[in-house]
Amino acid sequence: MSRDLREVLRRGEDCPAPEVLIETMEHGADVPGTDRTKIAAHVEKCPVCQTELSLYRGFEAGEVQADEREAVDHIVGVLRGRAPGPARLPEQKPSRSWWSGVAEWLTPGRMGGFAVAAAALLLTVGVGLQWQARRGASEPVGEADVTRSAVIRGVIPQGEVAEFPAEFRWDAVPGAAAYTVTLSEVDRNVIFHNTFTTPVLEVPVNVRRLVVPGKTVLLQIQATDREGREIAQSGTTRVSVRAEQAQPK
Amino acid sequence: MREFSDEQLVAMSADNERAVEELFSRYQSRVAVWCFRVARDREWAADLAQEVFLRALRSLPGFRGDAKFSTWLYTIARNHCYNAVQAKAIRPEDSIEFLQLPDTGRRVDRELEVADEIEQMRELLQTHLDETERQVMTLHYGEEMTLESVTSLLGLRNASGAKQYIVSAKRKLRGAIARMRARI
Numbered sequence: 003m004s005r006d007l008r009e010v011l012r013r014g015e016d017c018p019a020p021e022v023l024i025e026t027m028e029h030g031a032d033v034p035g036t037d038r039t040k041i042a043a044h045v046e047k048c049p050v051c052q053t054e055l056s057l058y059r060g061f062e063a064g065e066v067q068a069d070e071r072e073a074v075d076h077i078v079g080v081l082r083g084r085a086p087g088p089a090r091l092p093e094q095k096p097s098r099s100w101w102s103g104v105a106e107w108l109t110p111g112r113m114g115g116f117a118v119a120a121a122a123l124l125l126t127v128g129v130g131l132q133w134q135a136r137r138g139a140s141e142p143v144g145e146a147d148v149t150r151s152a153v154i155r156g157v158i159p160q161g162e163v164a165e166f167p168a169e170f171r172w173d174a175v176p177g178a179a180a181y182t183v184t185l186s187e188v189d190r191n192v193i194f195h196n197t198f199t200t201p202v203l204e205v206p207v208n209v210r211r212l213v214v215p216g217k218t219v220l221l222q223i224q225a226t227d228r229e230g231r232e233i234a235q236s237g238t239t240r241v242s243v244r245a246e247q248a249q250p251k
Numbered sequence: 252m253r254e255f256s257d258e259q260l261v262a263m264s265a266d267n268e269r270a271v272e273e274l275f276s277r278y279q280s281r282v283a284v285w286c287f288r289v290a291r292d293r294e295w296a297a298d299l300a301q302e303v304f305l306r307a308l309r310s311l312p313g314f315r316g317d318a319k320f321s322t323w324l325y326t327i328a329r330n331h332c333y334n335a336v337q338a339k340a341i342r343p344e345d346s347i348e349f350l351q352l353p354d355t356g357r358r359v360d361r362e363l364e365v366a367d368e369i370e371q372m373r374e375l376l377q378t379h380l381d382e383t384e385r386q387v388m389t390l391h392y393g394e395e396m397t398l399e400s401v402t403s404l405l406g407l408r409n410a411s412g413a414k415q416y417i418v419s420a421k422r423k424l425r426g427a428i429a430r431m432r433a434r435i
Contacts, residue, residue: 007388008392009369010369010393011376011388011389021323024325025318028322029319033317047373047377048373049385049386050393053385056382056386056405057404058325061281061284061321061325064280064281064284066284070287073287074280074287076293076297077296078279080301081300081304180317199317199323200310200314200315200323201313202310202313204330204334207333207338228317
Protein backbone atom coordinates (compact mmCIF):
# COMPACT_ATOMS: atom_id res chain seq x y z
CA MET A 3 0.00 0.00 0.00
CA SER A 4 1.15 3.46 -0.87
CA ARG A 5 -0.03 6.82 0.39
CA ASP A 6 0.84 10.37 -0.50
CA LEU A 7 2.38 12.00 2.56
CA ARG A 8 -0.03 14.88 2.18
CA GLU A 9 -2.92 12.49 2.60
CA VAL A 10 -1.39 10.96 5.71
CA LEU A 11 -0.54 14.27 7.32
CA ARG A 12 -3.66 16.24 6.44
CA ARG A 13 -6.33 16.93 9.06
CA GLY A 14 -8.53 13.86 8.94
CA GLU A 15 -12.24 13.41 9.45
CA ASP A 16 -11.46 11.93 12.83
CA CYS A 17 -9.52 15.04 13.92
CA PRO A 18 -11.56 17.41 16.09
CA ALA A 19 -11.88 21.02 14.90
CA PRO A 20 -8.93 23.08 16.18
CA GLU A 21 -11.04 25.08 18.63
CA VAL A 22 -12.55 21.91 20.07
CA LEU A 23 -9.12 20.31 20.30
CA ILE A 24 -7.59 23.31 22.06
CA GLU A 25 -10.47 23.86 24.44
CA THR A 26 -10.46 20.20 25.41
CA MET A 27 -6.75 19.55 25.67
CA GLU A 28 -5.38 22.94 26.71
CA HIS A 29 -8.19 24.46 28.73
CA GLY A 30 -9.80 21.32 30.14
CA ALA A 31 -13.20 22.26 28.75
CA ASP A 32 -15.99 19.83 28.02
CA VAL A 33 -17.23 20.82 24.60
CA PRO A 34 -20.80 19.63 24.07
CA GLY A 35 -21.21 16.86 21.56
CA THR A 36 -17.63 15.70 21.95
CA ASP A 37 -15.98 13.01 24.02
CA ARG A 38 -12.93 14.19 25.94
CA THR A 39 -11.51 10.68 26.42
CA LYS A 40 -11.86 9.94 22.74
CA ILE A 41 -10.17 13.21 21.80
CA ALA A 42 -7.30 12.57 24.21
CA ALA A 43 -6.81 9.08 22.79
CA HIS A 44 -6.84 10.47 19.28
CA VAL A 45 -4.25 13.12 20.11
CA GLU A 46 -1.93 10.46 21.51
CA LYS A 47 -1.41 9.05 18.04
CA CYS A 48 -2.21 11.93 15.72
CA PRO A 49 0.76 14.07 14.61
CA VAL A 50 -1.63 16.60 13.07
CA CYS A 51 -3.41 17.33 16.34
CA GLN A 52 -0.16 17.26 18.32
CA THR A 53 1.25 19.87 15.97
CA GLU A 54 -1.88 21.97 16.27
CA LEU A 55 -1.59 22.03 20.05
CA SER A 56 2.06 22.92 19.86
CA LEU A 57 1.36 25.84 17.54
CA TYR A 58 -1.39 27.11 19.78
CA ARG A 59 0.99 27.06 22.74
CA GLY A 60 3.41 29.11 20.69
CA PHE A 61 0.68 31.59 19.84
CA GLU A 62 -0.43 31.82 23.45
CA ALA A 63 3.14 32.34 24.68
CA GLY A 64 3.51 35.27 22.28
CA GLU A 65 7.27 35.14 22.39
CA VAL A 66 9.00 37.25 19.74
CA GLN A 67 12.44 36.10 18.60
CA ALA A 68 15.14 38.73 18.19
CA ASP A 69 15.17 38.33 14.41
CA GLU A 70 11.41 38.79 14.26
CA ARG A 71 11.27 41.93 16.37
CA GLU A 72 11.63 44.45 13.58
CA ALA A 73 8.97 42.85 11.39
CA VAL A 74 6.57 42.40 14.29
CA ASP A 75 6.99 46.02 15.36
CA HIS A 76 6.27 47.05 11.81
CA ILE A 77 3.11 44.93 11.63
CA VAL A 78 1.86 46.21 14.98
CA GLY A 79 2.61 49.72 13.74
CA VAL A 80 0.50 49.07 10.67
CA LEU A 81 -2.32 47.73 12.81
CA ARG A 82 -2.22 50.87 14.89
CA GLY A 83 -1.45 53.45 12.28
CA ARG A 84 -2.13 52.64 8.66
CA ALA A 85 -5.68 53.81 8.11
CA PRO A 86 -7.61 56.57 6.51
CA GLY A 87 -9.44 59.14 8.60
CA PRO A 88 -12.76 58.41 10.24
CA ALA A 89 -14.54 60.67 7.76
CA ARG A 90 -14.15 57.94 5.13
CA LEU A 91 -15.90 55.35 7.23
CA PRO A 92 -19.48 54.44 6.36
CA GLU A 93 -22.10 56.72 7.75
CA GLN A 94 -23.94 55.20 10.69
CA LYS A 95 -27.56 55.76 11.40
CA PRO A 96 -28.02 56.46 15.09
CA SER A 97 -30.53 53.69 15.61
CA ARG A 98 -28.40 50.95 14.07
CA SER A 99 -25.84 48.85 15.85
CA TRP A 100 -22.24 49.79 15.24
CA TRP A 101 -21.30 46.15 14.73
CA SER A 102 -24.03 45.42 12.26
CA GLY A 103 -23.16 48.58 10.35
CA VAL A 104 -19.58 47.45 9.95
CA ALA A 105 -20.57 43.90 9.09
CA GLU A 106 -23.04 45.05 6.47
CA TRP A 107 -20.55 47.46 5.01
CA LEU A 108 -17.91 44.79 4.73
CA THR A 109 -19.62 42.72 2.10
CA PRO A 110 -17.25 40.55 0.04
CA GLY A 111 -17.40 42.87 -2.94
CA ARG A 112 -16.11 45.72 -0.88
CA MET A 113 -13.30 43.92 0.88
CA GLY A 114 -10.53 45.79 -0.87
CA GLY A 115 -7.40 47.09 0.74
CA PHE A 116 -9.11 50.24 1.82
CA ALA A 117 -11.91 48.34 3.52
CA VAL A 118 -9.44 46.21 5.41
CA ALA A 119 -7.33 49.15 6.39
CA ALA A 120 -10.32 51.20 7.40
CA ALA A 121 -11.70 48.37 9.47
CA ALA A 122 -8.34 47.97 11.14
CA LEU A 123 -8.68 51.54 12.20
CA LEU A 124 -11.72 50.58 14.19
CA LEU A 125 -9.55 48.33 16.27
CA THR A 126 -6.88 50.75 17.23
CA VAL A 127 -6.48 52.84 20.29
CA GLY A 128 -7.34 56.49 20.03
CA VAL A 129 -9.53 56.38 16.97
CA GLY A 130 -12.33 58.87 17.00
CA LEU A 131 -15.11 56.66 15.79
CA GLN A 132 -18.74 57.26 16.42
CA TRP A 133 -19.88 54.58 18.76
CA GLN A 134 -23.38 53.26 18.62
CA ALA A 135 -24.66 51.24 21.52
CA ARG A 136 -25.76 47.73 20.81
CA ARG A 137 -27.58 47.04 24.02
CA GLY A 138 -29.80 44.03 23.95
CA ALA A 139 -28.59 42.69 20.63
CA SER A 140 -26.57 39.86 22.08
CA GLU A 141 -28.49 39.26 25.25
CA PRO A 142 -29.69 35.71 25.54
CA VAL A 143 -33.40 35.24 25.31
CA GLY A 144 -35.41 33.09 27.65
CA GLU A 145 -35.99 29.36 27.48
CA ALA A 146 -39.41 29.90 25.94
CA ASP A 147 -37.77 31.55 22.96
CA VAL A 148 -35.35 28.68 22.60
CA THR A 149 -38.20 26.24 22.48
CA ARG A 150 -40.00 28.27 19.85
CA SER A 151 -36.97 28.73 17.61
CA ALA A 152 -35.85 25.19 16.93
CA VAL A 153 -34.82 26.18 13.45
CA ILE A 154 -31.44 27.72 12.71
CA ARG A 155 -32.06 30.72 10.52
CA GLY A 156 -30.07 33.17 8.46
CA VAL A 157 -27.78 30.67 6.77
CA ILE A 158 -25.77 32.52 4.13
CA PRO A 159 -24.88 32.12 1.40
CA GLN A 160 -27.24 29.63 -0.23
CA GLY A 161 -28.58 28.84 -3.67
CA GLU A 162 -26.50 29.27 -6.77
CA VAL A 163 -23.15 30.97 -6.27
CA ALA A 164 -20.29 32.04 -8.52
CA GLU A 165 -17.75 30.05 -6.55
CA PHE A 166 -18.02 27.80 -3.55
CA PRO A 167 -18.14 29.99 -0.43
CA ALA A 168 -15.09 30.34 1.75
CA GLU A 169 -17.41 30.92 4.67
CA PHE A 170 -20.93 30.15 5.83
CA ARG A 171 -22.66 32.09 8.58
CA TRP A 172 -25.94 31.72 10.37
CA ASP A 173 -27.82 33.38 13.18
CA ALA A 174 -26.52 32.46 16.61
CA VAL A 175 -28.93 30.25 18.51
CA PRO A 176 -29.62 31.40 22.07
CA GLY A 177 -28.22 28.83 24.47
CA ALA A 178 -26.17 27.06 21.83
CA ALA A 179 -22.74 25.96 23.00
CA ALA A 180 -21.73 24.18 19.80
CA TYR A 181 -22.70 23.84 16.17
CA THR A 182 -22.10 20.65 14.26
CA VAL A 183 -21.88 21.25 10.54
CA THR A 184 -22.10 18.71 7.75
CA LEU A 185 -21.49 19.34 4.08
CA SER A 186 -22.55 16.53 1.81
CA GLU A 187 -23.28 15.77 -1.79
CA VAL A 188 -26.85 15.03 -2.88
CA ASP A 189 -26.16 11.31 -2.59
CA ARG A 190 -25.35 12.05 1.10
CA ASN A 191 -21.66 11.43 0.66
CA VAL A 192 -20.17 13.57 3.43
CA ILE A 193 -17.38 15.90 2.34
CA PHE A 194 -17.00 17.81 5.61
CA HIS A 195 -18.19 17.32 9.16
CA ASN A 196 -17.04 19.12 12.26
CA THR A 197 -18.09 20.94 15.42
CA PHE A 198 -17.57 24.62 16.18
CA THR A 199 -18.39 26.94 19.03
CA THR A 200 -19.33 29.96 16.91
CA PRO A 201 -21.93 30.33 14.13
CA VAL A 202 -19.37 30.48 11.37
CA LEU A 203 -17.91 27.79 9.15
CA GLU A 204 -14.72 28.69 7.37
CA VAL A 205 -14.56 26.13 4.62
CA PRO A 206 -11.06 24.67 4.26
CA VAL A 207 -9.54 25.15 0.84
CA ASN A 208 -9.16 21.41 0.32
CA VAL A 209 -12.91 20.97 0.85
CA ARG A 210 -13.71 23.80 -1.55
CA ARG A 211 -11.58 22.08 -4.15
CA LEU A 212 -13.85 19.03 -3.94
CA VAL A 213 -16.88 20.96 -5.16
CA VAL A 214 -17.44 20.45 -8.86
CA PRO A 215 -19.21 23.31 -10.68
CA GLY A 216 -22.84 22.46 -11.35
CA LYS A 217 -22.99 20.02 -8.46
CA THR A 218 -25.18 20.73 -5.42
CA VAL A 219 -23.79 20.62 -1.92
CA LEU A 220 -26.07 20.22 1.08
CA LEU A 221 -25.36 22.07 4.31
CA GLN A 222 -26.86 20.95 7.60
CA ILE A 223 -26.26 22.52 10.99
CA GLN A 224 -27.19 21.19 14.37
CA ALA A 225 -26.98 23.38 17.48
CA THR A 226 -26.44 21.80 20.87
CA ASP A 227 -26.47 23.24 24.37
CA ARG A 228 -23.83 22.84 27.08
CA GLU A 229 -25.15 19.40 27.95
CA GLY A 230 -24.89 18.29 24.34
CA ARG A 231 -28.65 18.30 23.78
CA GLU A 232 -29.83 19.31 20.35
CA ILE A 233 -31.70 22.60 20.57
CA ALA A 234 -31.99 23.60 16.92
CA GLN A 235 -31.45 22.42 13.37
CA SER A 236 -31.02 24.26 10.14
CA GLY A 237 -32.87 21.93 7.84
CA THR A 238 -31.04 21.38 4.58
CA THR A 239 -29.54 24.34 2.76
CA ARG A 240 -28.53 23.79 -0.85
CA VAL A 241 -25.57 25.51 -2.46
CA SER A 242 -24.34 25.00 -5.98
CA VAL A 243 -21.58 26.56 -8.02
CA ARG A 244 -22.70 27.86 -11.39
CA ALA A 245 -21.52 25.43 -14.03
CA GLU A 246 -19.78 28.04 -16.17
CA GLN A 247 -17.58 29.22 -13.29
CA ALA A 248 -14.18 27.76 -12.64
CA GLN A 249 -13.46 25.92 -9.42
CA PRO A 250 -11.68 27.85 -6.66
CA LYS A 251 -7.93 27.57 -6.91
CA MET B 252 -9.59 48.15 31.43
CA ARG B 253 -6.46 46.18 32.22
CA GLU B 254 -8.03 44.65 35.28
CA PHE B 255 -10.60 42.78 33.21
CA SER B 256 -10.16 39.30 31.77
CA ASP B 257 -10.51 38.71 28.03
CA GLU B 258 -13.89 37.13 28.54
CA GLN B 259 -15.10 40.06 30.66
CA LEU B 260 -13.98 42.44 27.94
CA VAL B 261 -15.87 40.42 25.34
CA ALA B 262 -18.98 40.67 27.49
CA MET B 263 -18.49 44.42 27.76
CA SER B 264 -17.72 44.86 24.08
CA ALA B 265 -21.32 45.26 22.99
CA ASP B 266 -21.52 48.80 24.24
CA ASN B 267 -17.99 49.73 25.23
CA GLU B 268 -15.51 50.71 22.56
CA ARG B 269 -12.59 50.77 24.98
CA ALA B 270 -13.23 47.14 25.86
CA VAL B 271 -12.71 46.15 22.24
CA GLU B 272 -9.61 48.31 21.98
CA GLU B 273 -8.12 46.76 25.10
CA LEU B 274 -9.04 43.25 24.01
CA PHE B 275 -7.54 43.52 20.54
CA SER B 276 -4.47 45.43 21.67
CA ARG B 277 -3.64 42.54 24.02
CA TYR B 278 -3.39 40.27 21.01
CA GLN B 279 -1.86 42.55 18.38
CA SER B 280 1.66 41.29 18.94
CA ARG B 281 0.63 37.64 19.07
CA VAL B 282 -1.33 37.89 15.84
CA ALA B 283 1.50 39.86 14.21
CA VAL B 284 4.04 37.17 15.14
CA TRP B 285 1.77 34.41 13.92
CA CYS B 286 1.08 36.09 10.58
CA PHE B 287 4.73 36.91 10.05
CA ARG B 288 5.81 33.36 10.77
CA VAL B 289 3.35 32.00 8.22
CA ALA B 290 3.84 34.64 5.55
CA ARG B 291 7.56 35.40 6.02
CA ASP B 292 6.93 38.76 4.39
CA ARG B 293 6.15 41.65 6.65
CA GLU B 294 3.84 43.50 4.25
CA TRP B 295 1.83 40.42 3.45
CA ALA B 296 1.81 39.58 7.15
CA ALA B 297 0.52 43.06 7.95
CA ASP B 298 -2.34 42.57 5.49
CA LEU B 299 -3.11 39.17 6.98
CA ALA B 300 -3.06 40.55 10.51
CA GLN B 301 -5.52 43.29 9.58
CA GLU B 302 -7.80 40.77 7.93
CA VAL B 303 -7.64 38.55 11.03
CA PHE B 304 -8.77 41.40 13.28
CA LEU B 305 -11.40 42.38 10.78
CA ARG B 306 -12.82 38.87 10.83
CA ALA B 307 -12.67 38.84 14.60
CA LEU B 308 -14.46 42.15 14.75
CA ARG B 309 -17.20 40.89 12.47
CA SER B 310 -17.59 37.69 14.46
CA LEU B 311 -17.33 39.13 17.95
CA PRO B 312 -21.10 39.54 18.41
CA GLY B 313 -21.45 35.80 17.85
CA PHE B 314 -18.76 34.92 20.40
CA ARG B 315 -20.56 33.60 23.44
CA GLY B 316 -17.64 32.73 25.63
CA ASP B 317 -17.95 28.99 25.20
CA ALA B 318 -14.29 28.91 24.21
CA LYS B 319 -11.52 31.08 25.60
CA PHE B 320 -11.01 34.24 23.62
CA SER B 321 -7.41 33.25 22.85
CA THR B 322 -8.59 29.94 21.38
CA TRP B 323 -11.18 31.70 19.31
CA LEU B 324 -8.80 34.33 17.97
CA TYR B 325 -6.07 31.77 17.33
CA THR B 326 -8.53 29.73 15.27
CA ILE B 327 -9.41 32.76 13.19
CA ALA B 328 -5.73 33.62 12.66
CA ARG B 329 -4.83 30.04 11.88
CA ASN B 330 -7.64 29.46 9.38
CA HIS B 331 -7.18 32.78 7.69
CA CYS B 332 -3.42 32.43 7.26
CA TYR B 333 -3.56 28.80 6.19
CA ASN B 334 -6.25 29.55 3.63
CA ALA B 335 -4.26 32.53 2.33
CA VAL B 336 -1.15 30.41 1.94
CA GLN B 337 -3.05 27.56 0.30
CA ALA B 338 -4.89 29.96 -2.01
CA LYS B 339 -1.50 31.15 -3.19
CA ALA B 340 -1.00 27.57 -4.29
CA ILE B 341 2.23 27.19 -2.40
CA ARG B 342 2.99 23.52 -2.31
CA PRO B 343 5.64 21.46 -0.60
CA GLU B 344 8.87 22.32 -2.29
CA ASP B 345 9.97 18.83 -3.12
CA SER B 346 8.04 16.28 -5.10
CA ILE B 347 5.09 14.46 -3.63
CA GLU B 348 6.39 11.78 -1.35
CA PHE B 349 4.80 8.43 -0.91
CA LEU B 350 4.93 6.13 2.04
CA GLN B 351 4.83 2.56 0.93
CA LEU B 352 4.24 -0.01 3.62
CA PRO B 353 4.49 -3.76 3.07
CA ASP B 354 1.18 -5.32 2.05
CA THR B 355 -0.27 -7.19 5.01
CA GLY B 356 -2.89 -8.86 2.86
CA ARG B 357 -5.72 -7.41 4.93
CA ARG B 358 -8.73 -6.29 2.93
CA VAL B 359 -11.98 -4.99 4.31
CA ASP B 360 -13.96 -2.50 2.31
CA ARG B 361 -12.18 0.27 0.46
CA GLU B 362 -13.09 3.09 2.83
CA LEU B 363 -12.00 1.20 5.93
CA GLU B 364 -8.87 0.12 4.15
CA VAL B 365 -7.85 3.69 3.43
CA ALA B 366 -8.54 4.78 7.01
CA ASP B 367 -6.58 1.80 8.28
CA GLU B 368 -3.64 2.56 6.05
CA ILE B 369 -3.53 6.18 7.12
CA GLU B 370 -3.68 5.15 10.76
CA GLN B 371 -0.81 2.71 10.28
CA MET B 372 1.26 5.34 8.60
CA ARG B 373 0.57 7.86 11.33
CA GLU B 374 1.61 5.23 13.83
CA LEU B 375 4.83 4.80 11.93
CA LEU B 376 5.51 8.52 12.17
CA GLN B 377 4.61 8.53 15.83
CA THR B 378 6.94 5.65 16.62
CA HIS B 379 9.97 6.55 14.57
CA LEU B 380 10.12 10.34 14.39
CA ASP B 381 10.83 12.78 17.16
CA GLU B 382 8.36 15.52 17.98
CA THR B 383 10.01 18.20 15.86
CA GLU B 384 10.28 15.92 12.85
CA ARG B 385 6.59 15.08 13.10
CA GLN B 386 5.66 18.73 13.36
CA VAL B 387 7.82 19.67 10.40
CA MET B 388 6.39 16.89 8.27
CA THR B 389 2.81 17.75 9.28
CA LEU B 390 3.13 21.44 8.48
CA HIS B 391 5.05 20.94 5.26
CA TYR B 392 3.02 18.10 3.78
CA GLY B 393 -0.31 18.29 5.61
CA GLU B 394 -0.74 22.05 5.74
CA GLU B 395 1.30 22.74 2.62
CA MET B 396 3.54 25.28 4.35
CA THR B 397 6.82 26.29 2.78
CA LEU B 398 9.95 25.11 4.55
CA GLU B 399 10.71 28.71 5.45
CA SER B 400 7.33 29.14 7.14
CA VAL B 401 7.70 25.83 8.96
CA THR B 402 11.13 26.87 10.22
CA SER B 403 9.69 30.11 11.43
CA LEU B 404 6.47 28.73 12.96
CA LEU B 405 8.38 26.13 14.94
CA GLY B 406 11.19 28.50 15.90
CA LEU B 407 13.89 26.21 14.51
CA ARG B 408 17.33 27.75 15.02
CA ASN B 409 19.56 25.28 13.16
CA ALA B 410 21.28 26.42 9.97
CA SER B 411 19.13 24.61 7.42
CA GLY B 412 15.92 24.83 9.44
CA ALA B 413 13.01 22.55 8.52
CA LYS B 414 14.85 21.00 5.58
CA GLN B 415 17.20 19.16 7.89
CA TYR B 416 14.27 17.64 9.78
CA ILE B 417 12.59 16.54 6.56
CA VAL B 418 15.80 14.79 5.49
CA SER B 419 16.25 13.04 8.81
CA ALA B 420 12.56 12.09 9.02
CA LYS B 421 12.62 10.52 5.57
CA ARG B 422 15.78 8.63 6.38
CA LYS B 423 14.21 7.22 9.54
CA LEU B 424 11.00 6.30 7.74
CA ARG B 425 12.86 4.55 4.95
CA GLY B 426 14.81 2.57 7.53
CA ALA B 427 11.69 1.65 9.48
CA ILE B 428 9.87 0.51 6.34
CA ALA B 429 12.88 -1.53 5.24
CA ARG B 430 12.92 -3.28 8.62
CA MET B 431 9.18 -3.98 8.33
CA ARG B 432 9.71 -5.49 4.89
CA ALA B 433 12.51 -7.68 6.19
CA ARG B 434 10.22 -9.04 8.90
CA ILE B 435 7.40 -10.00 6.49
